[in-house]
């Protein structure tokens with residue numbers, strides 16, 4: 305028998321600001337964070353969203369007893385277990401998505417539910433060259449992965465952001481070159497990241513990747529990296545984080561159907 309599912313934790317917003325024009329950093333706090341693992345930056349988590357105007361007491365009861373609120377997948381950007389705080393970076397893509405809308409409206413004292421974190425995406429570093437590719441939604445996992453790399457790591461990181469001011473300071477090894485590409489309308493398709501990876505001088509030796517972003521782009525990159533270049537599954541973190549025109553639940557359904565096919 306499966307053990308009963310743990311209820312999500314209720315966390316409070318203790319800080320919120322635009323880190324860059326299209327990225328909102330939300331600092332969440334709560335006693336439950338003291339029970340979590342430090343060093344989980346880059347791991348994904350689930351954020352449960354209250355309805356507009358819902359009281360904290362009503363939302364807390366809903367987290368425990370259901371029905372399940374709207375839930376979205378995010379990345380732990382910073383974890384400070386000792387301070388019982390963590391940061392999550394939300395792409396500000398307008399009010400059409402409940403998570404983006406929640407982050408845009410969040411204030412000190414706002415609240416949400418939290419489940420996770422899961423395992424980190426790139427737990428070991430052993431490559432001769434690294435290839436990191438991210439759009440805005442995957443900047444948190446890319447930043448955490450670059451931070452965790454050995455300081456003598458070498459490679460390239462390609463980022464696509466909505467505005468050049470969305471480029472963030474990255475604590476990357478000196479040998480990993482950072483390339484910032486701008487695509488001003490994230491709702492319109494872009495092939496810049498695909499073109500950049502095709503133009504990358506694929507090295508001999510072991511390559512490890514951390515690649516994530518819009519699903520159509522990721523599909524093309526997966527076919528190139530694992531198909532044409534033959535990269536082994538264990539050397540390759542590559543994941544579609546959102547899909548143009550689909551809400552997250554529809555996107556996840558699509559991923560499950562593709563995996564089963």
Ligand SMILES: Cc1cc2nc3c(=O)[nH]c(=O)nc-3n(C[C@H](O)[C@H](O)[C@H](O)COP(=O)(O)OP(=O)(O)OC[C@H]3O[C@@H](n4cnc5c(N)ncnc54)[C@H](O)[C@@H]3O)c2cc1C
Pocket residue numbers: 348376377378379380392393394395396397400401402403404405440441442444445490491544545546547548549550551552553
């Ligand atoms: C493992 C994992 C980790 C993730 N980590 C992060 C993270 O740290 N930060 C982050 O911002 N996102 C992250 N994402 C992506 C995030 O889950 C999706 O962007 C999600 O759809 C946002 O929910 P929403 O309620 O704002 O929009 P939804 O209700 O899901 O979608 C509403 C509309 O907005 C569009 N949309 C969704 N995301 C974007 C976007 N980024 N840019 C433009 N349009 C969009 C959809 O196509 C849809 O048309 C992660 C996804 C995964 C799978």
